[in-house]
Amino acid sequence: MRDRARYLPLKNKSVLITAGGTKERIDPVRYISNDSSGKMGHALAEAAYLNGADVTLVTSSSLPVSSNIKRISVESAAEMYESVSSRFDSSDILIMAAAVSDYSPETTSTKKMKKQDEMTLTFKKNKDILKEMGHRKKTNQCIVGFAAETDNINEYAKKKLIEKKADLIVANDIGKDDRGFNVDKNEVTFFSTQSEPQIIPLKEKIEIAKDVIDWIIKFIN
Numbered sequence: 001m002r003d004r005a006r007y008l009p010l011k012n013k014s015v016l017i018t019a020g021g022t023k024e025r026i027d028p029v030r031y032i033s034n035d036s037s038g039k040m041g042h043a044l045a046e047a048a049y050l051n052g053a054d055v056t057l058v059t060s061s062s063l064p065v066s067s068n069i070k071r072i073s074v075e076s077a078a079e080m081y082e083s084v085s086s087r088f089d090s091s092d093i094l095i096m097a098a099a100v101s102d103y104s105p106e107t108t109s110t111k112k113m114k115k116q117d118e119m120t121l122t123f124k125k126n127k128d129i130l131k132e133m134g135h136r137k138k139t140n141q142c143i144v145g146f147a148a149e150t151d152n153i154n155e156y157a158k159k160k161l162i163e164k165k166a167d168l169i170v171a172n173d174i175g176k177d178d179r180g181f182n183v184d185k186n187e188v189t190f191f192s193t194q195s196e197p198q199i200i201p202l203k204e205k206i207e208i209a210k211d212v213i214d215w216i217i218k219f220i221n
């Protein structure tokens, strides 16, 4: 872990960050998840800490975090919702970098399910954490969301910005192999209500994280 700089623009700011792909249990040995590694969220936590913030990372990833960051490990979208919801009102900034599962199995078996010739699972929709916090947001709070898209990035990202009442949506094209989920680099576009879309060219996630934190610092000042 590097030392913090002397000028700490996020000093006394409480930053809540989510990371990783949630896991939705089918039974004790099986779950539904997605390809998110948690790298982006963990990089954001380090970048926020280096700028002086008091950082809480709610994560479903097994990646490490430095001891200066408060880690809350969760597994499911429901657990992530509870962790975020109970801390949001006392946070200045929320960054939803997690790939939250949109659905979870209607029922979870406490015993390992035995194989059959056919099997059907039914799912229920999970709560949209970002949207709910966006609608609960006070004027002094800042919310950043992500949008992982394979197509129509502009249209979908703008829709998420408005519907979830976020201040910034960081959109990335997950249709290309060298960026996005489970790799070290990413190319993203910043969508905000304040300015035209801003393309951040392909670079290491830690560098993207710094750009996101810099955007937040400008936004809150």
Ligand code: CTP
Pocket: 077, 096, 097, 098, 099, 100, 101, 102, 126, 127, 128, 129, 130, 131, 144, 145, 146, 147, 148, 149, 160
């Ligand atoms: N998100 C959330 N809760 C959910 C689903 C998504 O908080 N149940 C957040 C993600 O953390 C991300 C943003 O919403 O910051 C966008 O997630 P994404 O999956 O791209 O969008 P969805 O609204 O779920 O729409 P879709 O998957 O259909 O594109």
Ligand code: CA
Pocket: 100, 101, 102
């Ligand atoms: Ca989704």
